[in-house]
Amino acid sequence: MSQDAKPLVRRHRGDFHWEGVDVLKYKQDDTTPFRDVTRQVLFDAQDPPAQLRYFEVAPGGWTTLERHEHVHAVMVIRGRGTCLVGDQAHAIALHDLVNIPPMTWHQFRAAADEPLGFLCLVASDRDRPQLPRDGEAETITKPFDTLGNP
Amino acid sequence: MSQDAKPLVRRHRGDFHWEGVDVLKYKQDDTTPFRDVTRQVLFDAQDPPAQLRYFEVAPGGWTTLERHEHVHAVMVIRGRGTCLVGDQAHAIALHDLVNIPPMTWHQFRAAADEPLGFLCLVASDRDRPQLPRDGEAETITKPFDTLGNP
Numbered sequence: 001m002s003q004d005a006k007p008l009v010r011r012h013r014g015d016f017h018w019e020g021v022d023v024l025k026y027k028q029d030d031t032t033p034f035r036d037v038t039r040q041v042l043f044d045a046q047d048p049p050a051q052l053r054y055f056e057v058a059p060g061g062w063t064t065l066e067r068h069e070h071v072h073a074v075m076v077i078r079g080r081g082t083c084l085v086g087d088q089a090h091a092i093a094l095h096d097l098v099n100i101p102p103m104t105w106h107q108f109r110a111a112a113d114e115p116l117g118f119l120c121l122v123a124s125d126r127d128r129p130q131l132p133r134d135g136e137a138e139t140i141t142k143p144f145d146t147l148g149n150p
Numbered sequence: 151m152s153q154d155a156k157p158l159v160r161r162h163r164g165d166f167h168w169e170g171v172d173v174l175k176y177k178q179d180d181t182t183p184f185r186d187v188t189r190q191v192l193f194d195a196q197d198p199p200a201q202l203r204y205f206e207v208a209p210g211g212w213t214t215l216e217r218h219e220h221v222h223a224v225m226v227i228r229g230r231g232t233c234l235v236g237d238q239a240h241a242i243a244l245h246d247l248v249n250i251p252p253m254t255w256h257q258f259r260a261a262a263d264e265p266l267g268f269l270c271l272v273a274s275d276r277d278r279p280q281l282p283r284d285g286e287a288e289t290i291t292k293p294f295d296t297l298g299n300p
Contacts, residue, residue: 006249007249008235008236008238008240008248008249008250008251009233009235009240009242009246009247009248009249010246010247010249011246011247012243012244012245012246012247016245018245018247021247042223042225042247043223043247043249043271045221045223045271047220047221047273048198048199048200048271048272048273048274049198050198050200050271052223052225052271070197071195071197073192073193073195073202075192075202075269077227077245083159085158085159086158088158090158090159092159093162094162095162095166095168095227096159096160096161096162097159097160097161097162097168097171097192097193098158098159099156099157099158099159099160099193100158101158119225119269121193121195121198121200121202121271122198123197123198124198
């Protein structure tokens with residue numbers, strides 16, 4: 001898709017949907033565990049070779065617990081929730097910024113009563129996520145216990 | 151600056167300022183025309199080699215009228231205003247998306263009574279902007295006249 005074939009302005013139609021932007025399944029792979037997450041690709045650039053995506057996690061939902069070599073640069077633009085980055089969990093809210101370094105376990109969880117919507121900047125060419133081995137997830141996500149229910 | 155030396159979570163301190171993010175001059179070059187614009191670098195990545203910046207134009211202010219080979223991917227996250235992209239001007243508001251293609255004249259203007267704050271994704275390695283020649287700006291910015299005062 002060439003840059004100049006794209007519409008120059010795509011309006012926000014309300015409720016975090018945009019003109020000409022499809023709401024996609026979060027993962028193509030149906031065996032990967034997650035709950036109530038959608039994905040929208042807002043920008044898909046060649047230079048820089050990067051995508052800016054909008055993910056929305058419905059109240060009580062969560063993204064896949066995973067790690068990979070590629071990094072994520074995240075900004076919350078809706079609601080609130082929590083995130084795991086390595087061995088620490090954090091309460092996150094509107095406009096907070098999150099860096100996910102290489103090979104760092106991470107997961108985003110929406111609050112029970114609010115969605116969590118965030119922008120995620122990522123390289124176009126990137127490695128596939130790794131999932132925890134059987135029984136490993138409980139230990140990795142232990143830091144969430146320190147937060148209670150934000 | 152290595153990815154993993156950065157703080158993992160940088161909180162929004164309110165009013166579009168963030169922990170550990172400096173509010174910078176919009177342009178280093180004092181001879182370039184603009185009015186009431188600040189710049190904050192939110193993410194500075196190596197892979198993708200990209201920066202995500204937050205620009206804020208105060209009410210009545212405007213960015214430099216310019217063009218360059220590198221592209222901009224923009225999302226409004228505060229207020230409202232207008233933008234010129236090539237030969238068309240557009241009213242823009244919260245969460246609207248704007249693509250600036252290569253070598254396309256562009257300018258962002260805040261509304262008279264509201265700031266215009268936007269994220270701008272850009273390649274780390276990019277060409278310098280070109281400015282209009284003397285007397286050219288008035289013709290290039292003519293499309294703004296069609297919008298009235300949004």
